[in-house]
Amino acid sequence: MPRALLLENIDPVAADLLGSAGFATESLRGALDEADLIAALDGVDVLGIRSKTQVTAEVLRRRPGLAAVGAFCIGTNQIDLATAAGCGVAVFNAPYSNTRSVVEMAIAEIIILARRLVDRDRALHAGTWDKSAAGSHEIRGRTLGIVGYGNIGSQLSVLAEALGMRVLFYDLEDKLALGNAEACGSLEELLERAETVTLHVDGRAGNAGLFGAEQFARMRRRSLFLNLSRGFVVDHEALRDHVLSGHIAGAAVDVFPEEPREQGDAFGSVLRGLPNVILTPHVGGSTQEAQHDIGRFVAGKLVDYTGSGTTTLSVNLPTVALHGSSAARFALLHRNVPGVLARADALVGEHGLNVDGQVLATRGELGYAVTDVGAALPPELLAALQALPETVRLTTFGHRTG
Numbered sequence: 001m002p003r004a005l006l007l008e009n010i011d012p013v014a015a016d017l018l019g020s021a022g023f024a025t026e027s028l029r030g031a032l033d034e035a036d037l038i039a040a041l042d043g044v045d046v047l048g049i050r051s052k053t054q055v056t057a058e059v060l061r062r063r064p065g066l067a068a069v070g071a072f073c074i075g076t077n078q079i080d081l082a083t084a085a086g087c088g089v090a091v092f093n094a095p096y097s098n099t100r101s102v103v104e105m106a107i108a109e110i111i112i113l114a115r116r117l118v119d120r121d122r123a124l125h126a127g128t129w130d131k132s133a134a135g136s137h138e139i140r141g142r143t144l145g146i147v148g149y150g151n152i153g154s155q156l157s158v159l160a161e162a163l164g165m166r167v168l169f170y171d172l173e174d175k176l177a178l179g180n181a182e183a184c185g186s187l188e189e190l191l192e193r194a195e196t197v198t199l200h201v202d203g204r205a206g207n208a209g210l211f212g213a214e215q216f217a218r219m220r221r222r223s224l225f226l227n228l229s230r231g232f233v234v235d236h237e238a239l240r241d242h243v244l245s246g247h248i249a250g251a252a253v254d255v256f257p258e259e260p261r262e263q264g265d266a267f268g269s270v271l272r273g274l275p276n277v278i279l280t281p282h283v284g285g286s287t288q289e290a291q292h293d294i295g296r297f298v299a300g301k302l303v304d305y306t307g308s309g310t311t312t313l314s315v316n317l318p319t320v321a322l323h324g325s326s327a328a329r330f331a332l333l334h335r336n337v338p339g340v341l342a343r344a345d346a347l348v349g350e351h352g353l354n355v356d357g358q359v360l361a362t363r364g365e366l367g368y369a370v371t372d373v374g375a376a377l378p379p380e381l382l383a384a385l386q387a388l389p390e391t392v393r394l395t396t397f398g399h400r401t402g
């Protein structure tokens with residue numbers, strides 16, 4: 001029976017799915033350090049982690065039986081991806097499971113800022129009745145400018161329009177405008193036209209300092225600003241200056257250039273204490289629903305990989321999905337040099353088997369071929385495939401349909 005070890009309090013749906021697929025699953029609440037992780041992985045086929053467990057080169061080399069790692073989160077920096085690929089360990093994550101959560105928080109914050117509810121709330125908690133319509137606005141009919149029209153930006157576009165906002169967006173790539181949204185030809189154009197600007201760009205290095213004094217100055221007077229993307233994208237000193245001068249009427253910031261590592265750690269920022277500014281501790285994607293979906297999504301990828309060799313959306317292996325029925329299947333992860341597939345197929349033919357279906361993909365130094373054959377795989381063929389000098393990992397699958 002294959003074994004799965006799930007760390008860091010992963011949503012129970014993951015253990016359920018892996019259990020249904022025939023895994024004996026152990027779940028632990030916390031992370032493990034390197035030595036404990038190596039010990040715990042003895043005999044384990046599949047490891048599930050979140051952001052705290054470091055899957056180092058040492059862990060991967062000491063546990064060659066490990067087939068796959070599921071990162072039940074968005075980021076994969078905690079895993080030595082290159083070593084994992086070199087050891088034939090597939091890594092999967094959940095890049096889209098919290099998209100909706102981020103979008104809902106952005107919508108909520110746009111309304112809260114437009115109504116200046118943060119200041120009303122603070123005043124009332126402090127015992128002051130401050131009932132006034134001054135500076136309070138509906139968002140209906142106002143213009144939202146979305147910078148970065150990817151998964152989050154484009155979904156925000158749809159929900160914002162449903163609330164009656166006019167939507168502009170700017171993306172480096174030529175993106176399909178959803179609904180009545182309008183693409184801007186430049187960031188400058190968006191800043192000059194939008195009344196609320198929200199950042200949803202990705203974390204590429206070139207986006208460091210994307211938004212500073214020049215961009216805030218170019219925004220319309222008394223406009224609103226949100227950043228739920230990456231902390232290093234925004235110059236917080238410049239944002240502070242423009243909030244204090246009144247040029248920016250309010251801001252919501254969920255991500256920071258430096259974020260505390262541990263729960264309960266002290267937090268310092270030049271944005272603390274500013275009027276009509278919402279600060280949240282990188283919780284845009286943190287909902288129970290997102291956690292559940294992450295559990296479902298990543299466990300599904302692990303089940304597909306271990307059951308059929310499918311690597312769709314793997315973050316470190318070539319991505320392959322072979323559909324069809326067959327008596328047997330093998331997946332050959334190999335060094336990406338000329339002639340490996342031809343040699344593997346010749347070996348299949350020499351053992352009297354016909355290739356029913358086959359798909360190959362390459363990624364950098366690795367190639368990955370999944371092959372269906374019409375009869376059971378003889379041990380001599382498997383030994384010959386294993387003995388190919390380019391073989392990194394050979395995996396076999398029994399009779400399968402679909």
Ligand SMILES: NC(=O)c1ccc[n+]([C@@H]2O[C@H](COP(=O)([O-])OP(=O)(O)OC[C@H]3O[C@@H](n4cnc5c(N)ncnc54)[C@H](O)[C@@H]3O)[C@@H](O)[C@H]2O)c1
Pocket residue numbers: 074095098099102147148149150151152153170171172173200201202203204207210228229230254255282283284285286
């Ligand atoms: N706050 C949170 O909890 C939270 C949760 C999930 C994601 N995020 C962050 O949100 C951001 C967006 O996530 P996503 O899934 O939509 O990513 P994505 O990759 O789908 O979309 C990013 C888009 O930004 C565009 N882009 C990149 N640089 C740009 C630039 N300089 N100007 C204009 N467009 C640019 C890209 O072309 C792409 O279309 C990421 O930075 C991600 O890390 C934050």
